[in-house]
Amino acid sequence: MAQHQLHERVTCVAAPATWLSGPDGRMTGGADGLFVEDRRALARLDVTVDGAPPEPLRTRRTGAASAVFAGVRPASGLLVTRARLAEPNGGTETVTLSNESDEPLGVLLTVTAATDFATTGAVRDGQPTSTVDFEPAGGAWWARSADGMAVRLDVTPAPDADALRWAVTVPAGQTWAVELRCTRADVAPVPRAKRFSTLRVAAADARLDALVRAGVQDLDALRRTDGADIYYSAGSPWYLTLFGRDALWAARLGLPLGVEVAAGTLRALAARQGTAYDGDTEEEPGKILHEVRPADAAHRLPPVYYGSVDAxxxxxxxxxEAYRWGMRRDAVAALLPNLEAALEWLAGHDGFVAYRSTGAGLTHQGWKDSADGVRFADGRVAAGTLALCEVQAYAYQAARAGADLLDAFGRPGGPRWRAWADALAERFRAAFWCPGGYPAVAVTGTGEQVDGVASNMGHLLGTGLLAPAERAAVAGHLERLRSPYGLRTLAPSSAGYDPGSYHAGSVWPHDTAIALLGLARDGHRREAAALVTALLAAGERFDHRLPELYGGDDDATPYPAACRPQAWAAAAGPALLVALLGLDVDVPAGRITFDPLAPSPVGAFRVRGLKVADGELDVSVDAGGAVTVHNGPVGVVFLLADGAPARIARAAPVG
Incomplete structure (x- = not known):
């Protein structure tokens, strides 16, 4: 099946809705359409003037949820604009006719609207569908499916009685407009969340400002609610729902925007944490799910599916981490039973935290979950029972951090989990290190090392799993993976390397950001700075809106079916600020520590509106790495890495 050319589409998002079309605004098939809750509410929305579509003039994305398409009727002086806005339950398009001539213009405007009710999974797979036209009823226009889906189209001003058609005369120098509001009427209304972040940055390298701004806008658009809880849906158009791994990484990388999304994500996942054994869904007690889909839109996998080894x-x-950034103590305490159940699930594995495909679900259950995403150096695809290297690092970090939380809240178990983590680290050291001096991507059930040089090893940094010499070895091998635009998922020296593949040579921004943060935390500052520069170059390549992935070649060739926006790619922007500042937030201990990359790879910069607990941080760093705190949350002290107090501007509160 040919991949959809998503990188050529204009995408407007307000989760759980997304709207895709070509640069001319027309919806012409393929992945085009307005989707709400994983079903297509509009498959076609075409505009003609006197029987012909306007000649495209320009397209402008005005935000994560909005765009404007402009066209002209040739040789007439008539400008036609389509102002599009995605909303959580649908969207609005306003068609405006502007007469820029000196004479009145009489025109016939016609809108063709149809839907096919297709699921996003069916659209992604290219399954054939048939469209249904909207019909007038009760003052609106409607389309209804056999399984109960209902789509309402409200039109102002009213069209002709039997068609979406208007015969109008536009006076010279005047405008006339019609608004088309599409709503999926069979699902509960979803309120539009208010703007949630004031984070902004001004840097000598303006690419940083643009990347952070676009990332914050996209994260805002990808937020959706689950009752009172907010989380980031994974990405448009295929993943506008709750994914355990994606939502957690996006929340962690996005902590500079505040702890509210992390807290909501944790509660949403805790509410669905596994409690029983189910071979069909791969649910197990204590396990965190992989994804949730509406029952009427599930495709290939069960609506609630647990096939994730890392979530x-x-x-x-x-x-x-959210607790350190200021998540309320009572909110953390409420989730400690879920934490304990999660730790028990980790400890229930024999030796390493591993998975084996059931044949019905996903073949691979780490973040590289494509069928050929885990490879040996000779190009063979790994199969069977697999223990991924990064999963062991996550498990180690979880056990150590979980132990600290249990201690902080006076609950038992801390010593047990530290001992478990230490034993895991020793087993890892004995089983994973390849003769070439780097950790294997995975170890099979028979102990064979999957020895491809892959970006997975970057996730080990910053977790505490590795000794200093091992961290240095990983940092050195990551150099073999770096492209001008980020970290390749597989080294060019591997037989299976393909820069245009999904997981075997492409670049994923979130993967690069995770490695970058680990390099910075473990003291490999030159390597971290190089990845900062690479991500800024990628941002410039993609109009500062980072896609899910792109090619690992020297031109960052677009990956045709990459989601854009994608939550964890968008969160790479805020994550860069953490690395650049060398930020270590510990609200319970009452301190914020800075250890910025120096010299700064972006020149002098200033960050405002970075949220910590109930306050906001305003801090600047000069080109040489000197830190000045201009404002910050009350009740904390501001320190440099050597323990000395940070320079405080006169107006800043001192904790």
Whole structure:
């Protein structure tokens, strides 16, 4: 099946809705359409003037949820604009006719609207569908499916009685407009969340400002609610739902925007934490799910599916990190039973935290979950029982951080989990290190090392699993993976390397950001700075809106079916600020520590609106790495890495 050319589409998102079309605004098939809750509400929305589509003039994305398409009727002086806005339950398009001539213009405007009710999975797979036209009823226009889906189209001003058609005369220099509001009427209304972040940065390298701004806008658009809880849906158009791994990583990387999304994500996942054994869904007690889909849109996998080997450890790590960033103590305490259940699930594995495909679900259950995403150096695809290297690192970090949380809240178990982590680290050291001096991507059930040089090893940094010499070895091998635009998922020296593949040579921004943060935390500052520069170059290549992935070649060739926006790619922007500042937040201990990359790879910069607990941080760093705190949350002290107090501007509160 040919991949959809998503990189050529204009995407407007307001989760759980997404709207895709070509640069001319027309919806012409393929992946085009307005999707709400994983079903297509509009498959076609075409505009013609006197029987012909306007000649495209320009396209402008005005935000994560909005865009404007402009066209002209040739040789007439008539400008036609389509202002599009995605909303959680659908979207609005306003068609405006502007007469820029000196004479009145009489025109016939016609809108063709149809839907096919297709699921996003069916659209992604290219399954054939048939469209249904909207019909007038009760003052609106409607389309209804056999399984109960209902789509309402409200039109102002009203069209002709039997068609979406208007015969209008536009006076010279005047405008006329029609608004088309599409709503999926068979699902509960979803309120539009208010703007949630004031984070902004001004840097000598303006690419940083643009990347952070676009990332914050996209994360805002990808937020959705689960009752009172907010989380990031994974990405548009295929993943506008709750994914355990994606939501947790996006929340962690996005902690500079505040702890509210992390807290909501944790509660949403805790509410669905496994309690029983189910071979069909791969549910197990204590396990955190892989994804949730509406029952009427499930495709290939069950609506609630648990086939993820890493989400459970990431749940614990995210809870611990959110607590350090200021998540309320009572909110953390309420989740400690879930933390304990998650740790028990980790400890229930024999030797390493591993998975084996059931044949019905995903073949691979780490973040590289494509069928050929885990490879030996000779190009063979790994199969069978697999223990991924990064999963062991997550598990180690979860056990250590979980132990600290249990101690902090006076609960038993801390010594047990530290001992378990130490034993895991020793087993890892004995089983994973390849003769070439780097950790294997995975170890099979028979102990064979999957020895491809892959980006997975970057996730080990910053977790505490590795000794200093091992961290240095990993940092050195990551150099073999770096492209001008980020970290390749597989080294060019591997036989299976393909820069245009999904997981075997492409670049994923979130993967690069995770490695970058680990390098910075473990003291490999030159390597971290190089990845900062690479991500900024990628941002520039993609209009500062990072896609899910792109090619690992020297031109960052677009990957045709890459989601854009994708939550964890968008969160790479805020994550860069953590690395650049060398930020270590510990609200329970009452301190914020800075150890910025110096010299700064972006020149002098200033960050405002970075949220910590109930306050905001305003801090600047000069080109040489000197830190000045201009404002910050009350009740904390501001320190440099050597323990000395940070320079405080006169107006800043001192904790």
């Amino acid at each position: 459970t450890a990431l749940f614990v790590c995210t809870l611990a």
